[in-house]
Amino acid sequence: MEQEPSGSGADGHGAPPRRTAGRPRSESARRSVLGAAYAILEEGGIEDFSIDRVARLSGVARTTIYRWWPSKAVLAIESFLEQFGPQLAVPRGEAPDQDFRALVRALAAALAGPAGRVAASVVAHAQSDEETQRLFRENFSDPLRTQAAELLERGITHGVFRSDLDIPRVIDAFVGAVYFRLIIGSSLGPDWADALSETILNGCR
Amino acid sequence: MEQEPSGSGADGHGAPPRRTAGRPRSESARRSVLGAAYAILEEGGIEDFSIDRVARLSGVARTTIYRWWPSKAVLAIESFLEQFGPQLAVPRGEAPDQDFRALVRALAAALAGPAGRVAASVVAHAQSDEETQRLFRENFSDPLRTQAAELLERGITHGVFRSDLDIPRVIDAFVGAVYFRLIIGSSLGPDWADALSETILNGCR
């Protein structure tokens, strides 16, 4: 979001950096804001999150924040995605059912830490804001589902999973289970993750 | 909440209603507040919800609200539970798998309406408030899980479901799926509910 192509050297094939007139946006301000926002989310959840606090902590003027982020929800989720987005490595091994187990474990583990608290906060809030919902879906939910879908399809072609598998529903089930436990404040340990995997895989074979 | 032992016919051994000294709590005020709170939740979610607004809409003084509800989160969830709590009738027919399908359908249907929006709002908020989380769990989540568990156990004894079924995980899966779709803003139609039931039941047999 708000990605500035300015710095990316890849577009050097002719298109100039497209520097519009006036003072360019301060990249350092942007980073300060997102960093401070995430720090606040991590320590106090969305409850303690306010534009004022982000401004104070980041040293960036409130006006500047308002110029670039339309609402506190968007700022919160952007700061979360920037940190969390690249964190989930989907496994790709030989046995699809083992991969599935690993995926569930990885998701549970990622959300068990402090990032989970942030995720819960942010997604909770998302529910009231179209834009935030979209950002979450596009940058977090959809990629995860896509990767999971590929894994399941691989299982089908390998003959490990039944051919009439309703892939989206399977994904609904395991992602939903993890997320619901997160919201409810229940633990997300590896034992629980494995038990869930087993239950779901039972229906896939 | 604030249950008056007065009405419980069980103590018919002579114990008088035990009215404590002082002006008794106004039942009409309590109802007005919960009603207004639910109305606000229904139309604008938790975002537009404030004690001030509830006070104005209900015609009850703000101080009176604070006397009985410690925080806006608790008021919100209580107003939701009062409306939604008794809404979910768990089916009890001959075929446990049919019953399961009906249960998933009922849950999805209940949350597909305006109550869903409220539920999402409220549960979202729960995540940052211990007390709200507890209220939600005790009054909504736990009863639902208990009833679902009984249904699944019946299925096992009837020989319809496998005997090594991990009941809590099955429940995690279908409740989580419904709730996640709700949060994400995806549809919760009967077709989707049936597809989910089928996927999960596949693992139960």
Added chain:
Amino acid sequence: MEQEPSGSGADGHGAPPRRTAGRPRSESARRSVLGAAYAILEEGGIEDFSIDRVARLSGVARTTIYRWWPSKAVLAIESFLEQFGPQLAVPRGEAPDQDFRALVRALAAALAGPAGRVAASVVAHAQSDEETQRLFRENFSDPLRTQAAELLERGITHGVFRSDLDIPRVIDAFVGAVYFRLIIGSSLGPDWADALSETILNGCR
């Protein structure tokens, strides 16, 4: 105030104790309230004075206080008068000018202590409440003026003071001076009192 005809044997000209039907007023409650009220005034002035606080400190129900004192101003001044009223002994010696000096000293001394803080608080508030103003005038200001007037008249008949002395104005001057210093927060030591006496007596001879 709240004159109790019950005990006063002096009115034995026929009027019986006139005990009206019903439970009689609790004398202990009355005393607790006035005592607590004065204690609060002494430590925090009128600023910290509230019916709630008096009720809490005295252990008397708020309703009971409201039954007997129409406003917090009246309660404050009554509690003050009960303590301060009998405190000022007007001297009666041989030399009227010496007596005057002693009177001014006594007034200044009485108001220099903690009671002064209370007096200032209370009289300050009096200005906005008819009833309080009347109570202060009748129970404090008028008696003081009457006694001072007698003293000055004695001085005239003794030939120490000029015969055309405008007694009320003299009293305005010295009482006003003391009170103004009190309000302004200036000291009220004996030296200042003597200097004031001298200045005023200069105009009396």
Added chain:
Amino acid sequence: MEQEPSGSGADGHGAPPRRTAGRPRSESARRSVLGAAYAILEEGGIEDFSIDRVARLSGVARTTIYRWWPSKAVLAIESFLEQFGPQLAVPRGEAPDQDFRALVRALAAALAGPAGRVAASVVAHAQSDEETQRLFRENFSDPLRTQAAELLERGITHGVFRSDLDIPRVIDAFVGAVYFRLIIGSSLGPDWADALSETILNGCR
């Protein structure tokens, strides 16, 4: 208060207006607040005075008032001083005793009107607030005393008043008398003022 050096032409020695960054304070808001504050004081005394009411009447946000005035006492006295401060013109004629009479009359007259009610309210409150007391003393009491002192000194040098006159005490006496009558709710007519002047002047000659 809050004096803006910008307008004072005296600092034309090079110091620029020194406009600090950020949006400048709204002069119109300041005026609205002080005006509304005085209007409320005039009609209901300090009893009806509240920041809320001032905000409503002035149309200025409550937060803005709190930004500039630390307490309601300070706001009250400032609004009073702004109106009343320049109102008292001290006479300067040939005969010092005539001037004194005129001064007492002027003071009494000024406080006899609606401003008197405000003054009484405000000064009454001053007694519990250090800051208010200071403001009243510096901006009202001290200037008045200074001018009165000059008048009396002129009388001494002219030989009209005795040379050993204790000037501060004389001022205590007449200012106190006026203020005490004000608080007590007694009239402050010209006849009374003249009688007071005569009584005090008797001691000055």
Added chain:
DNA sequence: GTGTAACCGAGACGGTACGTCTTGTCTTGTG
């Protein structure tokens, strides 16, 4: 004795105001 009347306690209720915190907009001056 038994009313009945006025008391006292407890505490809920509708209100007003408090002083603080955020939100989002605006209005300056500087880089």
Added chain:
DNA sequence: CACAAGACAAGACGTACCGTCTCGGTTACAC
């Protein structure tokens, strides 16, 4: 232009009192 600084209107927060209003119990005198 971007940005820092900060004023502004709006409005919610949770608390303290206000004065009124039920209630349940407690004394008294009066029949």
